[in-house]
Amino acid sequence: MSAALATPVLAANWKMNHGPTQARAFVAAFLARYTPRTDRTIVLVPPALSLATTRDALADRRDILLGIQNVHYEDKGAFTGESSAPMAADAGASLALVGHSERRHIFGERDEDTARKVAAALRAGLRPMLCVGETIDQRERGETEAVVLRQLRAGLAVVDASAFDRVLIAYEPVWAIGTGRTATPDDAATVHAVLHAALRERAGTDAIPVLYGGSVTAANAGALLAAPGVNGLLVGGASLDPESWTAIATTPVPAT
Ligand code: PGA
Numbered sequence: 001m002s003a004a005l006a007t008p009v010l011a012a013n014w015k016m017n018h019g020p021t022q023a024r025a026f027v028a029a030f031l032a033r034y035t036p037r038t039d040r041t042i043v044l045v046p047p048a049l050s051l052a053t054t055r056d057a058l059a060d061r062r063d064i065l066l067g068i069q070n071v072h073y074e075d076k077g078a079f080t081g082e083s084s085a086p087m088a089a090d091a092g093a094s095l096a097l098v099g100h101s102e103r104r105h106i107f108g109e110r111d112e113d114t115a116r117k118v119a120a121a122l123r124a125g126l127r128p129m130l131c132v133g134e135t136i137d138q139r140e141r142g143e144t145e146a147v148v149l150r151q152l153r154a155g156l157a158v159v160d161a162s163a164f165d166r167v168l169i170a171y172e173p174v175w176a177i178g179t180g181r182t183a184t185p186d187d188a189a190t191v192h193a194v195l196h197a198a199l200r201e202r203a204g205t206d207a208i209p210v211l212y213g214g215s216v217t218a219a220n221a222g223a224l225l226a227a228p229g230v231n232g233l234l235v236g237g238a239s240l241d242p243e244s245w246t247a248i249a250t251t252p253v254p255a256t
Pocket of ligand 1: 013172177178179213214215234236237
């Protein structure tokens with residue numbers, strides 16, 4: 001059994017931004033503004049090259065977790081340019097994003113790849129955060145539910161019952177990522193309810209955190225976190241600046 005993470009889980013996905021020098025400066029600025037809190041979990045997800053530096057910069061701040069943005073599904077070998085889950089763990093990660101929409105849509109990652117990556121993350125002792133989400137065309141065709149359920153079931157196909165306490169999900173509508181167009185709290189709540197119901201059926205628990213991602217800002221974080229079934233936020237653009245990230249990281253948590 002892994003200890004449950006305090007929710008909400010607030011995760012900063014830096015994407016291909018902040019090399020080691022900037023990562024170090026970011027951490028110094030963030031630590032100066034953010035004191036540990038037990039009512040949430042903060043996660044930084046730097047590029048792989050900045051992971052070890054970010055870990056070192058965090059020093060004894062164990063309240064802040066680290067993630068990697070992508071892993072290969074093999075543990076090691078002749079896969080030029082790739083990073084494995086055991087290497088990510090060695091560099092300080094305790095989480096791994098899997099199937100982010102940019103991996104799916106820019107790099108051609110398929111559902112079967114996400115299943116293997118979830119398995120690789122679990123093997124290495126990481127918590128996989130499986131990302132799901134529909135494109136604007138899929139939404140307009142009324143396929144949102146079918147798409148996210150297919151991605152969810154495929155990505156979790158090989159997870160056995162004992163590992164579900166390490167799984168996280170992120171719902172990120174593709175049309176909301178980096179576009180400034182955020183799902184309304186009601187849109188998010190609708191899809192989160194579908195995902196929670198599927199997770200209850202598949203894993204027999206309500207305790208798997210389902211994060212929302214897509215144009216989250218300090219201005220909309222509170223309303224999104226207050227939406228039923230939204231157990232955290234995965235933040236891209238607004239997580240790059242320490243001040244804006246601190247504002248999101250310190251969002252008041254709605255009473256449950
Ligand atoms: P965004 O990205 O906040 O810049 O929309 C979110 C994500 O892709 O994780």
